Amino acid sequence: MNNKILKMIGRRIVQSIIVIFIVTLLVFLLMQLVPGDPIVNFLGANATEEQIEYYTELFGYDKPVLVQYGRWIAGLFHGEMGRSVALQKEISEVIFQRLGITLSIVFPAFLLAVVLGVILGITAAKNRGTAIDTVISFFANIGMSMPMFWFGMVLIMIFALRLGVLPTSGFVPIKDGLGEYASHLVLPMFVLAMGPLAQFTRQTRSSMLEVIRQDYVTTARAKGVDMRTLTFKHQLRNALIPIITVMGVNLGGMIGGTVLVESIFVVPGLGNLMITAIKGRDFMVVENGVLIIAIAVAICNLIVDILYGIIDPRIRND
Amino acid sequence: MKKLWKRIKNSRVVKVLFARKAVIVCLIILAVMILAAIFAPFVAPYDPYKQDLRNMLQHISPAHLLGTDSMGRDLVSRIIYGGRVSFTVGLVSVLVAGSIGMVLGLIAGMAGGVVDAVIMRVMDAMMSVPMIIMALFLGSILGKGLGNICLAIGISMVPSYARVTRGQVLTVREMDYITAGTLCGASKVKNTLVHILPNCISSNIVLMTMNLGNAILNEAALSFLGMGINPPTASWGSMVNDGYKYMSSNPVIAIAPGVFIMIVVLCFNMVGDALRDAMDPKLRGTLGKKKKVKRAKA
Numbered sequence: 142m143n144n145k146i147l148k149m150i151g152r153r154i155v156q157s158i159i160v161i162f163i164v165t166l167l168v169f170l171l172m173q174l175v176p177g178d179p180i181v182n183f184l185g186a187n188a189t190e191e192q193i194e195y196y197t198e199l200f201g202y203d204k205p206v207l208v209q210y211g212r213w214i215a216g217l218f219h220g221e222m223g224r225s226v227a228l229q230k231e232i233s234e235v236i237f238q239r240l241g242i243t244l245s246i247v248f249p250a251f252l253l254a255v256v257l258g259v260i261l262g263i264t265a266a267k268n269r270g271t272a273i274d275t276v277i278s279f280f281a282n283i284g285m286s287m288p289m290f291w292f293g294m295v296l297i298m299i300f301a302l303r304l305g306v307l308p309t310s311g312f313v314p315i316k317d318g319l320g321e322y323a324s325h326l327v328l329p330m331f332v333l334a335m336g337p338l339a340q341f342t343r344q345t346r347s348s349m350l351e352v353i354r355q356d357y358v359t360t361a362r363a364k365g366v367d368m369r370t371l372t373f374k375h376q377l378r379n380a381l382i383p384i385i386t387v388m389g390v391n392l393g394g395m396i397g398g399t400v401l402v403e404s405i406f407v408v409p410g411l412g413n414l415m416i417t418a419i420k421g422r423d424f425m426v427v428e429n430g431v432l433i434i435a436i437a438v439a440i441c442n443l444i445v446d447i448l449y450g451i452i453d454p455r456i457r458n459d
Numbered sequence: 460m461k462k463l464w465k466r467i468k469n470s471r472v473v474k475v476l477f478a479r480k481a482v483i484v485c486l487i488i489l490a491v492m493i494l495a496a497i498f499a500p501f502v503a504p505y506d507p508y509k510q511d512l513r514n515m516l517q518h519i520s521p522a523h524l525l526g527t528d529s530m531g532r533d534l535v536s537r538i539i540y541g542g543r544v545s546f547t548v549g550l551v552s553v554l555v556a557g558s559i560g561m562v563l564g565l566i567a568g569m570a571g572g573v574v575d576a577v578i579m580r581v582m583d584a585m586m587s588v589p590m591i592i593m594a595l596f597l598g599s600i601l602g603k604g605l606g607n608i609c610l611a612i613g614i615s616m617v618p619s620y621a622r623v624t625r626g627q628v629l630t631v632r633e634m635d636y637i638t639a640g641t642l643c644g645a646s647k648v649k650n651t652l653v654h655i656l657p658n659c660i661s662s663n664i665v666l667m668t669m670n671l672g673n674a675i676l677n678e679a680a681l682s683f684l685g686m687g688i689n690p691p692t693a694s695w696g697s698m699v700n701d702g703y704k705y706m707s708s709n710p711v712i713a714i715a716p717g718v719f720i721m722i723v724v725l726c727f728n729m730v731g732d733a734l735r736d737a738m739d740p741k742l743r744g745t746l747g748k749k750k751k752v753k754r755a756k757a
Contacts, residue, residue: 159580160580160583160584160587161584161587163580163581163583163584164584164587164588167581167584167585168588168596171596171597171600174600175599175600176600176602282725282728282729283721283725285672285724285725285728286672286676286720286721286722286724286725286728287717287721287724288676288679288680288683288696288699288717288720288721288724289676289680290679290680290683290696290699290700291679291699291713291714291717291720291721294699294703294706294713294717295714295717297706298706298707298710302706302707393587393589394589394590396589397588397589397590397591397592398589398591400591400592400595400684401591401680401683401684404684415592415595416595416684419595419596419599419686420599420686427596431588431592431596434588434589434592435584435587435588438587438588438589439587442587
C-alpha cells in the first residue's frame, strides 16, 4: 500500500459521503410525495382529531419539511434515527438487529455465488465449445432469467413439502445452534445466490476467454508453467477486474434482493421491515432503511475500488 | 422501401445476429407469445376474469389445459392475458428509462461543469439504492396500476442509461467531425442532436434489449409483493402469489406462470446478448462466420 492508493481511498470515501448525503435528501423529499399519513395509518379509522393532532406533534410531523430533515440528520450524528410510529420504538434499536439477520443470509449466499461462479466460469472457459460449456452456459442463462420468488417457492415445494428435509420458512439466529441456523439458511441462501451465481459464471467465462487468447498465456505455456499456476496466476488474475466489478454491483443488489427472499421465507430481516414500513407508510423506517442500504452499497463499491488497486498494479500507480 | 429492406438484410449486425440458431428460436418464441398476448381475446379459450366457483382449483384436464385457480378462472387464459402486462411493462419501462436516461446523459455530457456534476451525483445516489427497492419506493409514490408500474420501473433503471450515454458523449464530443460541424457554424444544440445523439443510440438500444428481461422480472416481483398490478388483472407475478397458498394441493397454479416469466426473460436475454455481441466492434470478424481451421492431427 503506497501513498497513492491511500489518497485514492480517501477521495473515494469523500465521494461516497456526498452520494450518501444526496440519497438522504432525495429519499426524504420523495417521501413527502407518498400519499398517506403514518399517524393516521397507525391510529386507524376510529382515531379522533385530537389523537391525530397529539401524535403528529409528538413525532414532529407537524414541522416544516426542512426542519424535519434537519432533525433527522442531526439525530443521525447522535446515533438516533428517530422513532418508528408503527413499532413505537427507537428505529436504531430495530434496524441494526434486522440488518444483522439480513447480512447473515447475504454473506453466505455471496460466498457461495463467488466460489461456485468462478469455478464454473473457469471450467466453462477451459472447455469452450464442448458439452460441459454448453451445459454450464445454459444453466447460467436460466439462472439469470428465473424470478427469485418463484425459484424460492419451487425449492420450498420440493425440499420442505415433498421431501420434508428442510424447514419451509423462518430464521434461527446462529447462537441458537449451528444446525438449526444452517438448516434454515440453506434454501434462502440458494435462492439469493442463484442470480449472482449465474452472472459470476458468465462474467468469469467471458473474461477468461478473452485472456486465454493473449500472447502472455501462450508464452507462459511455452515456458512450461504448470496448469494450476497458469490458470490462477496468469489467466484468472488478469481476468479478475471485470469479475470484481460484477461482484461489487451484485453484492449491493443482493442486499436489495433480500426483500423478496425474506418475504418468501418469512425472515424477520431488513427487507421485510422495509416492505412493512412502505406498506404502513412508516416514513422514518423507510428513510433509515434506504440510508443503511445506501451505506452498504457505498462500502461495497469502496472495497471493489481497493481490490482493483490490489489486483492491478497499473491502476495502483495511476 | 425495397432498398431499405435490402440494406437491413445485408447489414452485418443482422447477419451476425441471425447466424445464431438460438436467437432465431428465441425470436420465434417471443413472436408467438407477443401475438398471443395481442390477440388474447381470440386465442384464450375462456374469459380470464370469469369466476366459476364450482370448478375451482381444477387439475390439468382437456377442458382446462393447466387447470383453474382458486376462483375457478382458467389458467391458460389468464397466462395469455398476463403476457399483455409483462410485455407492456417490459417495453414501456425500458423506453421510459432509455429516453429519460439519454436526455440526462446528453445534457450532462454536453453541458459539463456543475450541471454534469449535479446530474451524475444524483444518478450515483439512485444507483446506490438497489433497483427493486427503488422501484418499490417509486411504486408507493405513484400508486398501483399498469402505467404507474411502468413509470416506477422505468425511472429506477434511468441511471445506467444516463451513464452509458454520458460516456459515449464524452468520446464522440472530441471527434473530428464534431469540430468540423462547429467550424461549419453548427450550434451546440444542432451538433448534439444531429451528430452526437445518433452515435449514442446504438449502445442504448443494446442496453434496452438487455434490460427488457430485468424489467419484466421487476414487474413480476412487485406484483408478487402485492405492490404492482391491481387484482383481478392477470399478471404473471401476482398469479404466482395467488397460487402460493395452494402449493401443496395444486402446484401448477403457481409454477406455470413462473415458467412463462422464465421463458420470456430467457429469450429477451439471449437476444440482448446476441445483439450486444453483434454490435461490439471488438468482436468484429469473429462471429457469425464458421471458420474452418485446419489442424494437424496428432
